[in-house]
Amino acid sequence: MPDRPRILVATGPIDATADLVIDELNRRRVPLARIDVGAFPDSVTLSARLGTSGWIGEIDNGSRALRLEELRAVYWRRPSAYAAETAAPGPVREFASREARAGMGGVLYALPDVTWMNHPHAITACTKPAQLAAFARAGLLVPDTWIGNEPKDHGAFCAEGSAVSKTLGPIAYDGPDGYRVLFTGRVPHEHFGDVRAQATANHLQREIADKVAEYRVAAVGERLFISEAHTASPYLDIRALDPESVTYKPGTLPDSVQEAIRTVTREFGLLFAAWDLLRDAEGTVWALELNPAGQWAFTPDSDEIMRAIADHLEEAASQ
Template sequence: MPDPRILIATGSFDATADFVVEELNRRGIPLARIDTGAFPDSVDLSATFGQDGWRGRLSEGARTVRLEDLRAVLWRRPSNFPADSVEAGPSREFASREARSGMMGVLYSLPDVAWVNHPLAIMACTKPAQLAAFATAGLLVPATWIGNVPQDHGSFCVEESAVSKTLGPIAYDGPEGYQVLYVSRIPPEHQGHPRARATANFLQHEIRDKVVEYRVAVVADRLFISEAHSSVPYLDIRAAGRDAVTYTPATLPEAVQTGIRTVTRGFGLVFAAWDLVQDVAGRVWALEMNPNGQWAFTPDRDDICRAIADCLEEAATT
């Protein structure tokens, strides 16, 4: 079998990446699934630069890809360079920082590699940047406030019912273990509270009377649209539980679809998972675009999987 030309960069447990791996295996396309962020603990990198560029190998156990052969990368959710093999403290922090700089620096500088998605494009896709892009593309966006001024925090909440969201990932390891911060309403006693000064607060006016939640997966210029309905009341549909939520194929107005494609391309993304809602008046509001979101729970799962595999295969075989 030919050497792999596709790298699947993700952690050990990633059911979404599993579907793509299985699809590529069915097609007989060689690949290497490697947790790039596990370097240097369990991943080896040996790269030599010459006039013809980087040559060498990236390997995790028996899985190896030659750098000069690499043509496509599915960047999912690799580890974050914990460097656990180094004693905790400044030495580990230094090792982690150097490991990240070495691994990412080499991968970023490889020529003719198609990324789904490039990590720098993912990093640029912050929520404030998304909102600005949504509005520029003609998509409706809820009124938003970001800041740490208690008085302004309170004023924004008084204008209209407000909800609190995270600017980054919703899951974190807290004092009580693994926790998830779903969207929540701001109770009166927390509006304008002095502790708002502690960090950047991300508030939006709540979209009331919403009748449909949309989940849209974008792969290149293809849109896979699902609508979600919950059998239980919810504020954040993710908190309703998967057993209570059903997804069915749907469509969206052409203007909204055009806006979705425009924004996704504008961030340099090949893939994105969008969340939108429609209110009782028929208006569609854009809430979020996740450049590394999940899609395996939607009715279009197999089609999305094949579309991503198509992108990787095309890059690896041309």
């Protein structure tokens, strides 16, 4: 194994999940560089020159540097947004941010022979509508779903049976009254067909009311780590519950569901995906979503997941 880092861990300053993988790679004495690439150009520097075989040069955060031509694996977790705070606020900063993203991202994406977990392009392509369609093609059951902004159709969907509203993107955002989290919520009758639906894309699904268990599946390459969650508390969104009220244990899923999970994960070009599924009282398994940068440290198999991720990165770095 080379002494200089051939693994880039791209994430922000606080990431407990990435810390676990970094600690494991350090135990194995696998050199790596943890760099928040989104901090470019404020506290990270990039110097790249085009050669006959591609880009050569260096990324440096002041305490750790990585040679571009030696990079063999990227563990892309949750780097910061390109803020370009050293530029003047307003249009100048917006321009600087776009250029920073195009420069750092463009150079990294152009490097040959690099294993990505996961490539940002693959993450971007993994939208909720694309996920749900891929689930259905692979034979997974998906709750009846409607996406749109037509109030009449919004009302008609809700009138067919209990409907829940979900976000299409991250559930957290900074609003005018501070930080907010939008958990899954049941659509009340007075909101059926509300004209305010025209303001954005609404994501509605038929409620699975008789759920008895939820699953978090970590797919690492072809390996699946299945955890089953139970709670005695009534809920619509298990994420909104007190974590102390939820218990996790190793779980199992039908072979057909497991193979579909592998198929969809491969289809999106992902080496890692955190899946959410549930089982109803009749034993039917429903696929809800996948997250290319989802959490797994709370599951019973967290140590095995950590080692599986480290295995992929170490193997790529040794090439």
